[in-house]
Amino acid sequence: MSKDKIRVAAVGDLHCTKESGGQLRELFRQAADSADVLVLCGDLTDYGLPEEAHVLADELSGARIPILAVMGNHDYESGQQEEVCKILSSAGVRMLDGDACEIHGVGFAGVKGFAGGFGRRTLGPWGETTIKQFVNEAIAEALKLESALAKLRTSERIAVLHYSPIEATVQGEPLEIFPFLGTSRLEEPLLRYPVTAVVHGHAHRGTPEGRTVNNIPVYNVARPLLRHTYPDRPAFRLIEVAHSEPVRM
Template sequence: MPQPKSSSHIRFAAVGDLHVQSDAAGQLHDFFAQAADQADALLLCGDLTDYGTAEEAKVLAEELSVVSIPVVAVLGNHDFESGTPELVIAALNQAGVRVLDGSICEIEGVGIAGVKGFGGGFGRGSLGAWGEPAIKLFVQEALNEAMKLESALAKLRTRRRIALLHYSPVVGTVQGEPAEIFPFLGSSRLEEPLLRYPMDAVFHGHAHRGTFEARTINDVPVYNVARPLLQRTRPDAPPFFLYELPREALGEPVRTAA
């Protein structure tokens, strides 16, 4: 049953991996309308298009026309496939979507920092920058994304904070995928900035066969909201995740890390 919007809480609908194709016109209207009806803001965790084409981005933007609540997004690896992520961003911006890439926004007192992220592996299995130049470039990309996240988090001045990613910052939410591809599903380097700033929650997608929820080292909840995962593991719930924060605590400044 739909949950009525609350005067005491702000509710976010979070989902990733929509993989919109050029022939998908009309297929997401009801989905987006349901999210807008139940939430105060919509968070999109990358892989919004299937091949990152201008045609797919246009279809996505048209599907989002039914959404009257704020929409915040990050891109995913699929949105880069055609080499023109700027076209995807332009279409989303035209539809009123705020696309974050090492940047922040604020919705009703909740600060949101967003970055795509990258792979590289987790913990002792993390790839090191050693050997061939191609390996060093791969690791440097992961470091660049982590630094972008760090920079964004440092700019937040709200009491309540959410991080929006495509790749996972923890190994827990990729469990269920083949272990051989863990290095391509996320990176512990993305977790490091999240440990230095107070956070309420982290949302990501990408790992379709992963696990819905895990925690950072300092116990911040991390949610894998890839749409295929939500559809498979929560068949009786809408294919997005509703996350609430209390309104009465919003907007209070907090001390940021030095």
């Protein structure tokens, strides 16, 4: 591939329902016209139903570019997340869950992530067993992200999440729900394995941009937020990264 730049279109929180047929196809067409890769940041379906996944797969069928995705909390609602993942995978979507892949010389590492709060207010594994289980889920997701990032050998890397790794991009949501929108535990792997950019969703009323403590740009690409913030643009974030060859170790 001869391009100097690779364009990545990212959007999350599609919340595809059984009645969404025909409502997302134009968005995906615009993304395919504008970008080389389409990244979907979770909450792909509304209730995590196979019927919704089939509708989304059909809507995506016109986007003739590589598509990557992570799951979101809504995709787990009905306990059929494995079937949802299978349907989308069969439609050509590369589903990432602690996995890494390379497209056009750009590395992608993806994981759903989890909640738990930010900074000094991050929930710790203390007290009841259920609290420890909650915190351990966040730790497990962070370890999956770290493992995926460690596999990449490209100079340009993008981390794909559903939950936010920083507080800045959930600003605008009610303060009371900040701990359920993401966790700083997801930021820790980004300090050990720096990336070019991070994309996430989940915070519909958050802030479009922020940065990690090591100055990595983080983009909240929740579709409701993008539609509200940039009403004159298609509801996806376009990110340009340099096209480069993988670093051989």
